[in-house]
Amino acid sequence: MVEANKVPVMDIRAIIKHQRNRYPVLLIDKIVELVPGERATGIKCFTYNEWYFPGHFDDEPNVPGFVQIESLVQTFILTFLCKPEYAGMKTNFVSINNIRFKKKIVPGDVLRIEARLKTFKRGIAMGSAESFVDGEQACSAEFVVAVPDILNQFKPKP
Amino acid sequence: MSNLEKYVSAFTSTFLVDESALAHLKYQDIAAWDSVGHMSLMAALEEAFGIEMDIDDIIEFSSFEVGRTILSKYNVQME
Numbered sequence A: 001m002v003e004a005n006k007v008p009v010m011d012i013r014a015i016i017k018h019q020r021n022r023y024p025v026l027l028i029d030k031i032v033e034l035v036p037g038e039r040a041t042g043i044k045c046f047t048y049n050e051w052y053f054p055g056h057f058d059d060e061p062n063v064p065g066f067v068q069i070e071s072l073v074q075t076f077i078l079t080f081l082c083k084p085e086y087a088g089m090k091t092n093f094v095s096i097n098n099i100r101f102k103k104k105i106v107p108g109d110v111l112r113i114e115a116r117l118k119t120f121k122r123g124i125a126m127g128s129a130e131s132f133v134d135g136e137q138a139c140s141a142e143f144v145v146a147v148p149d150i151l152n153q154f155k156p157k158p
Numbered sequence B: 001m002s003n004l005e006k007y008v009s010a011f012t013s014t015f016l017v018d019e020s021a022l023a024h025l026k027y028q029d030i031a032a033w034d035s036v037g038h039m040s041l042m043a044a045l046e047e048a049f050g051i052e053m054d055i056d057d058i059i060e061f062s063s064f065e066v067g068r069t070i071l072s073k074y075n076v077q078m079e
Helices: A012-018 A065-081 A148-154 B003-015 B035-049 B055-060 B064-072
Strands: A030-035 A039-045 A092-101 A110-121 A124-133 A136-146
Touching: A012 A030, A012 A065, A030 A065, A039 A065, A065 A092, A065 A110, A065 A124, A065 A136, A124 B035, A136 B035, A148 B035, A148 B055, B003 B035, B003 B064, B035 B064, B055 B064
Parallel strands: none
Antiparallel strands: A030 A039, A039 A110, A092 A136, A110 A124, A124 A136
16 A cells, blocks of 8 residues: 555544644654554655745755654654653653664655654653655664653652 | 672763762752753663662652662662
8 A cells, every 4th residue: 555545543633632743843644553652653745835845945855854853753752652641741852863864855755754662761762763765764863752741750859 | 890889880971970079969960960861870770780769769869979878778788
């Protein structure tokens, strides 16, 4: 089946319910595979109507690196934000490591993002994600993400 | 490596701070020991000593010195 036509396990309404990114920085369209606490597979369809294409670049539109990274991490955070107890919590980057860009992504491309959660403990999530266009690797990175609402429960007293 | 050496190593490797600065070090004394750094330190100590700390002990763990007392509850003795 074509990636863009895969039946979602989380549609855009469910994504909006479970995480806090909104237009113009909500950068995944649906989740098509999900094992809570372990992995998630997201889909992002790019069209020329995306706000960044006219500026990046007017003569050669392609997806900026920061958008690719954000698409990866937005899929990644849903590996744990899909759980009812964490749904809707905000997240912050702690670190991004080993970023690799392998392919230029252009209007019309469909990005498949595969994210894995390695550990989630006391509001600190560690894991990785990689993306593909037509089976060809586009981007990959490792993430450490904090969930302040959980993290703050463990802060020492002043 | 002795327990004290492991304890010191957890601090120096997590916060990239010199051992000489540890004796009076408290939470938020340095930029690296913020809420995220605190979780990293707890993870490093749990791995070093093969323990799992209770939430109350993680909250009470407010300084290098207090941490030594807290770890004694987990049979981690430091002479």
